Amino acid sequence: AQSVTQPDIHITVSEGASLELRCNYSYGATPYLFWYVQSPGQGLQLLLKYFSGDTLVQGIKGFEAEFKRSQSSFNLRKPSVHWSDAAEYFCAVGAPGGANNLFFGTGTRLTVIP
Amino acid sequence: KAGVTQTPRYLIKTRGQQVTLSCSPISGHRSVSWYQQTPGQGLQFLFEYFSETQRNKGNFPGRFSGRQFSNSRSEMNVSTLELGDSALYLCASSLDTANYGYTFGSGTRLTVV
Secondary structure (H helix, E strand, C coil): CCEEECCCCEEEEECCCCEEECCEEECCCCCEEEEEEECCCCCEEEEEEECCCCCEEECHHHCEEEEEHHHCEEEEEECCCCHHHCEEEEEEEECCCCCCCEEECCCEEEEEEC | CCCCEEECCEEEECCCCCEEEEEECCCCCCEEEEEEEECCCEEEEEEEEECCEEEEECCCCCCEEEEECCCCCEEEEECCCCHHHCEEEEEEEECCCCCCCCEECCCEEEEEC
């Protein structure tokens, strides 16, 4: 069965500091991998996705993620955090060629302090 | 282009009632998926509709149902509401099925009292 683990429920960083959000998945093969961001009261916005190929994926808003097959991880990074990055971040997996449904992690809430 | 529109944004219902939520996808998108988001269970897949057919269904009781119209607009219905159905219901549309090219709406916040 597919599962996604985001071990950090809440992370606080200073504005300008670097950020890494962790995501580990359990799946029989290499799934499709996603990071979404959700601001309060809003829907989800796709930051980036990995289907195959280069394991370092660039996304919007200066985010990137690296797929590491050996560690079953897909960690999200940003070199310098802005106050507007404060939000909840969700990692998700989907089955390649499968139905159009995603399995989400429980999310990591990011607080940015000035 | 217009995004995914969900109506209403907020809804308060009484236990035992039924409710219908609406989702208008991005023009040209044929797949509509629904998710339930709660603090306890997180984001869970409800179902996907593509070309007016339910293509996939998550692990929810039969009280949760949906449909899709010929213009790709979708509705989901929850009958005999329970307190635990209080959640943010998110709709996502994509051009096609199985490509995960989701665009999410802002959701409908349902409160059951």
